[in-house]
Amino acid sequence: MNYKIIVTVLMFFTAASCEATQLEELTSSLQNWLNDQQRVPEHFSFSNGVLVANKSLLSGGEIHFKAKGNTCISYAPHRYFDKHTLTIAKALFSECQVLLTNTKHRNSRDAYGKLIDFGKYKNSSSNAFILAYSSTVESFSIYQIHGFAKEKRTTEQGRKADIILSEGHVFASKRTLNIAQCLNNTLGINALVYGRDVHELGGTHNVLNSLAPVNSQFFHIELSRELREQLITNNQLLKQFSLCLIS
Template structure:
């Protein structure tokens, strides 16, 4: 191995080590906050009852937590890009203890030039909170809400879908199959399961595929634009959507 290769390896190792250390520090501070919410973590302020990242935290992010509710996380990682997903995630938060969302556009960059897309960006406040939360509950679910346009899909199945559900890979658990069936029965929509009914928008490159704690179950939920528009004007439909996910 020549000197150039050695230097490159050392640089990559150092960068990975620093990133891991930063994530662990942020996770630790959020773990303390979960135990004592009077101790506001560094880089955050309390606004309307939520933890909101200050400018000093490159990733940004907003964290809502309440003591009561199902042990689940409602998560809108692209609030500015996937229209209405934050409003839908807020409705789901009525069933869950946690709501996570971004405060910077998905195409923003950090100090190292990395794109701050919360579905792919490892060193984020959302990931840190998920790791912190995992140590406070026995088990939990993560419902990550996305949006898609039917006309941009590359397959006939994708163009006909109202929802595409996955767990970030091609194998669906019984829980995912049950959620899809509930959505079909209760909402009368075309809910497809990635790997079984459709082979696009499966969240296979999502950071939570590798980062989600072992006591969690990650659900990647893609909603068509048409369905998002229906959900935000129909409270009964939105409530039933939330119940299908969490019941």
């Protein structure tokens, strides 16, 4: 019997069990906070409607919430890596109730050696809040904002894209198609739909593909560097971008 293999397997299942428990506990504490914002959750500080994870929460994270607004979540999971995505997500937050973002770089690791990449990391404050929020609303949308470089794309379609929209898989709903049409018509850009117009950057490995609640709709939004720079310098363009998403 190979005891090293047994020990490795046991360590894996122990870590997975601990992570699941931590996510459940964090979700529960955030549900309590949504019901009573005087009850600041453990591992967070709270000021002016913003929860910020302290050092005791390995995943880190920042949660903005307001009582009024559309039932949607604006989400910048890579604020340090995908330049300007947090600024763009904050603009979208003017329409939504929630803004989520990371406070640790995507190349940081937790106590188990796992990368704290909020696009893939299950045991995060953002995921816990999404699960908690789902119990307070009938339905909601999650708009996850990413950035890409055209010159790094592997297909001609990808190199020509300004935006690549998906729902984390190759099948696009009518709503995604409508968003793409709105962006193309009103912004005068090249917004492509993953699975129909382009076959890269579809968010197919994103953790929300399996974790997003059944009463939510997940939109994976990739923005080219050129478009991100245009959006942050043109308020009218940024406003129209937001309106196309939530319409």
